[in-house]
Amino acid sequence: MAFLLILGLFAVLVLIAVILLGIGVKNNSDTDQGSVMYPKGYWLGRGIALGLLLGVPLGLGAGILTGNLGLGIALGPVFGIGFGSAIGSILEKKHKNNIRELTDEEKRLQRTLLVFTISFLILGVTVLFALFYLYSRM
Known part of the structure; x- marks a missing residue:
């Protein structure tokens, strides 16, 4: 049970760090650069990375709670990639004016x-x- 609490605390800290980093990057990008062009798929990759960052610890936590660690290890990244792909697709559509071809x-x-x-x-x-x-x- 203590391990699960530590894992949950770690996930919350990582999420807070990502949010703060995102706010800082957004503020810097608004003041420093007018219009930056990103390669196609850039935001999708960012979304998948964020999804994996959240999915793996949640999968481990679910595996520990259910008593089947293998299932948690297997399903965490899968759900993370799925969730991250959705986030990345939304970000790609949001920044469609700043996307260039490869x-x-x-x-x-x-x-x-x-x-x-x-x-x-x-x-x-x-x-x-x-x-x-x-x-x-x-």
């Missing part, structure tokens, strides 16, 4: 990172299945 260099980097990520995902799944196979034969 440059050729950014598109190339995005494709490279996608191939890299998918390669590691395939490698990880292959290793996981190989470990399951080897342990089942023992």
Whole structure:
């Protein structure tokens, strides 16, 4: 029970820090820069990051409360990404006048990172299945 209280306190502190940081960034951006252009997907990424920041501790807390920590670890990031995608989509629509298309260099980097990520995902799944196979034969 004490761990859950500490986890909840940590989540509240992180949320307060994010809100204060957002207020400070908003005030600085209003005074320093007139119109900043953001690449397409910038606000969606910010929303997903915020959702993960909130979803993981809440998932852990839910897992501890239900007594099934694995379920909490699995569902926390999923709900966080879903919630963050909704926030990011709203922010993208709010800032639609300040969004620019990706440059050729950014598109190339995005494709490279996608191939890299998918390669590691395939490698990880292959290793996981190989470990399951080897342990089942023992």
